[in-house]
Amino acid sequence: MNRFHNLILMLSLCVICLGQETATAFIKYYQTDRDFIADAPMFATDRRGQSHLEVTFNENKHPVLKCWLNEKHELIREEMFVYNETKALQKRLFLNSDRGTEKIIHYGKKEPWSVEFRKYAISEKEATSFLGQQTEFILNGTDKISKIIFRSIDNHEYGMIHLSYNHLGFLQEEVWRTLPNENNIRKFVYDFDIINNVQQIWEYGQGGKEVSHVALSMAPEDKLYTTTPPRTGNELDEVGIILKELISKRVITSMPAMIPKTEWDRLKLTNNEVMDIVFVAINNDRIRFNLPQNKDVLSISLDRVSSVTNTYGELIYPYVATP
16 A cells, blocks of 8 residues: 555646647736636737736647736746546646645546545445536645645536645645545545654545555665576565565555555456456457356356456456567
8 A cells, every 4th residue: 555646646636737728829918817708808018007918829829838927027826737648627726926836626437546535435326427527636836735625517626635744845644535425535644754664654544444554665875685686587585575574564564465456356348348257257259257245157248358357457358478
């Protein structure tokens, strides 16, 4: 349960603009935001001595950059728009006058944080369509996310993740809450020991009950590789390091275990539908499997199957031969 997702998220947010259509087709000026919505532009010559909006459009006539300027043409704030391959709005980036990021809004039900939150917070009986939902990341002009808010397409806030940091800037706590009742449903507590290079993570479920406790430590640089290059065949020095760490007291656990990636094997159909299964075998151009909690053996033709992976994320079908 190595949770470096906050770093991964920040990296993904930093490259938001890479997918944006940067070619400028034309620029329009508006006196107010209301005029922008009504597409009632002003003449460029009318901007003198007036606060106004400067909006850059791409070749598809979609706004890509929206700047609020004061009467001296100084930047007040700006907003960037990012579109996906179907030209639908995917992200909005809000910057302050110092170009520090205030917040980022990601549109669509496939945004990873919202997917994980719904898996944990919303049962299948309560699940509704989250098509067009919004995930809002609040940064308040810094490089760290302080809050993540999830909204349905009708602007109803159904969940929130609050992140807090210590005086050194390390993530200290992550709390998941449902909205509007603000019930705490999940919490992670992080402890970073810089001196001993040990990181510990506690996970708590509903009611504050401890779910898991993991400690990770970095092997000393001069001890990481004991086999001199070239390292071929099955020589993997990291295995020895990991085994020593599991045995030592620096890893706080009472029962070593193989931690699966998923609870069940996964079958993905050619129409992108994903099913939890218990894989049995492949024969006669068909995949044989059970459904969870069901002993009946079912089968499906291989031409309807995109892939099958086991609980550890390893590919069962299609099998790729090792060269």
